[in-house]
Amino acid sequence: MTRISAQHSAKPSPLLLIDDDRSLASLVADYCSEDKYTVTSAETGEEGLVLARQQHFVLVILDVMLPGIDGFEVLKRLRRTLNTPVLMLTTRGAAMDRVQGLDGGADDYLAKPFQPEELHSPQSASEGDSEPLLRRRYHG
Numbered sequence: 001m002t003r004i005s006a007q008h009s010a011k012p013s014p015l016l017l018i019d020d021d022r023s024l025a026s027l028v029a030d031y032c033s034e035d036k037y038t039v040t041s042a043e044t045g046e047e048g049l050v051l052a053r054q055q056h057f058v059l060v061i062l063d064v065m066l067p068g069i070d071g072f073e074v075l076k077r078l079r080r081t082l083n084t085p086v087l088m089l090t091t092r093g094a095a096m097d098r099v100q101g102l103d104g105g106a107d108d109y110l111a112k113p114f115q116p117e118e119l120h121s122p123q124s125a126s127e128g129d130s131e132p133l134l135r136r137r138y139h140g
Helices: 022-034 045-054 071-081 095-103 116-120
Strands: 002-004 013-018 037-042 059-062 086-090 108-111
Touching: 013 022, 013 045, 022 037, 037 045, 045 059, 045 071, 059 071, 071 086, 071 095, 086 095, 095 108
Parallel strands: 013 037, 013 059, 059 086, 086 108
Antiparallel strands: 002 037
């Protein structure tokens, strides 16, 4: 588990990033900290599930291709007990994967590779949203 805190005067909102790519996790954490998030990172689905159940997070960013259980299974298990918003951030960007993620309970789906600025962009899987992904509904 990695924790990266934003250095802002307002209290940062807690965010959980479940992704086994450490360099991507660092990049996402840097961008999220600009939006006043404290990022906790897990490298496996199992670790992410434990953290999600132990702590309150305003958002989970979830990769699909993880060691052990995949992100779709993590999402399924999260949805059994939690309604925390989930943003799927994954290389699996085919239409069927997006449908599976959104139908499985994800709130948004962003395919890799992506530009970090896309986290600040108004584009999303949900038609008609005009707020940036990280500002739309994920602040606590």
